[in-house]
Amino acid sequence: MGKRKLTQQQRTRIDRRQASRVREAAASSPADIAGEGLGPERSGLVICHYGQQLEIESTEQGSEGQVFRCYQRTNLPPLATGDRVVWQADSDNTGVIIALQERSSLMARPNQQANLRPVAANVTVVAITLAPLPQAFANLIDRYLVMIRSLGLRAILILNKTDLLDPVRDAALEAMLANYSRIHYPILRVSSHTGEGIDALRETLRPETVVFVGQSGVGKSSLINALRGGEEGQSSADVGELSTARDKGTHTTTAARLYHMPNSGDLIDSPGIREFGLWHMDANTLFDGFVEFAPYKGMCRFRDCKHQQEPGCALKEALAKGEISEERLASYFFLLSTLES
Ligand SMILES: Nc1nc2c(ncn2[C@@H]2O[C@H](COP(=O)(O)OP(=O)(O)OP(=O)(O)O)[C@@H](O)[C@H]2O)c(=O)[nH]1
Ligand SMILES: [Mg+2]
Ligand SMILES: [Zn+2]
Structure with missing residues (x-):
């Protein structure tokens, strides 16, 4: 291959x-x-x-x-x-x-064979969609963030299904979101069912071409329908049931599709995915994908520092000072271990 x-x-x-x-x-x-x-x-x-x-x-x-x-x-x-x-x-x-025609950007994702398959072209914003259910994983979010950064696109996080939030059960989810908020990723909290936050989200996305990505069942298609409003004669995106079929990897949306917003801007719905690799990426691009690491790049005492036990490691010092988080550093090391050598 x-x-x-x-x-x-x-x-x-x-x-x-x-x-x-x-x-x-x-x-x-x-x-x-x-x-x-x-x-x-x-x-x-x-x-x-x-x-x-x-x-x-x-x-x-x-x-x-x-x-x-x-x-x-x-x-x-x-x-x-x-x-x-x-x-x-x-x-x-x-x-x-x-x-x-020439593209201003191309969102691609690696398939099983590690070939890049184009998903959406000319997008300006990638909306990583999460929900209390199905459970969100920081590692998947980090993969998206790295990929989005490597493509020079803007990322926003959308927490959908706020109507399902439970303060006790979702404490870990809130902590995870706080982590991304600290490193300045915009987080919008919405519910496509109750309409909470939909107007604010629509306002944020208005001039953009946005692709919605994220696990199957988080409500990407539902959100697109809510954002567009139920205009007469307008086709709507298919919404699926959160069923056991989903555990077997069935997706409601099977191909990326573009929808125009009534005033301006376009929304692209994409099929949910459970995970994807970054095998095709080089270590340097991966590092750059962790935006909050940027001030420490090249600042370690040793040029070939692996950020493990070396003295004078700028990343470890930043960690000790609480300037970068344990979770994100661990996520970086994990992704590094998955790259093709
Ligand atoms: N409670 C609640 N359920 C929601 C909300 N938004 C969507 N859902 C439900 O979540 C399920 C999945 O919604 P979809 O919009 O099909 O999810 P998707 O992300 O497009 O899924 P794929 O197309 O498979 O990637 C459906 O049963 C929706 O009714 C919400 O705000 N609150
Ligand atoms: Mg869908
Ligand atoms: Zn180091």
């Missing part, structure tokens, strides 16, 4: 090269691209990508907002929800995507 170890910069470069190659191909072989029966080139937005097909929303004046089913030319890289593309209509509201 071709395991990749790419930095975001490299990935962006590859994407860019690919995009320009595609543009060149389009320019050099108009006969092929504008094949028989195909309409003029149009701009579009990928709403959803499932199996071989993609749903493309026209962003062209005249047909703006209309949705078409498209296939993509095989010379294109894998496309993701949120990608801006050039496509041509075929017949019967179907079409073919011929080019990918």
Whole structure:
């Protein structure tokens, strides 16, 4: 299996090269691209990508907002929800995507084979969604935070299902959230059922393109529905039951899908995941993913300090002074041990 170890910069470069190659191909072989029966080139937005097909929303004046089913030319890289593309209509509201426009960001996640699979493109904020149930794990949150940081995106934490909070049972959850609050991650507390905090969350997300990530069952799809409000004629995201089926790894949302907000901004729903690895990452990028470690980078007495028992270790000193937390340092060491050497 071709395991990749790419930095975001490299990935962006590859994407860019690919995009320009595609543009060149389009320019050099108009006969092929504008094949028989195909309409003029149009701009579009990928709403959803499932199996071989993609749903493309026209962003062209005249047909703006209309949705078409498209296939993509095989010379294109894998496309993701949120990608801006050039496509041509075929017949019967179907079409073919011929080019990918440059991406400002690409959220990808490693699959079982440690290959990166694109999930959402052109997002500005990643909303890590948590709930009292299913139980939240700091280590999964840390993986997301590292990945988000490595992609140069902004992270926010959303605690959903506040209606289920129990002061005794959820003391550990509150302590965990306080830990993230201390290192300046915004935390919004909401309930998609009671509506608590939904207006404030909508206000925070308004100008952004946001992808919702997090474990299956935390209520990502429910939140998106609550944020959009139940407008007449509007399609809503599928919401699942918290059932025993979930323990076997069934997910209600199976493909990332983009929803427009009534005024401005886009929300992307994504399938829940139980865990994902960071195997593809290098140790330096991992370290940078722990934002509060930044002031101590390169400050240890020994340049190759492993932050274990070495004298003059800046990280250990920060820990002793309470400037970084035990949990986060342990999480860092754990993730470090999972990287490909
Ligand atoms: N009590 C309570 N239940 C909620 C809330 N939000 C969602 N739920 C319930 O949680 C369950 C899962 O909701 P979904 O929106 O399908 O969760 P999801 O994160 O989209 O799950 P996947 O699509 O599998 O990743 C459903 O039974 C919802 O009704 C909430 O604020 N309070
Ligand atoms: Mg869902
Ligand atoms: Zn050190």
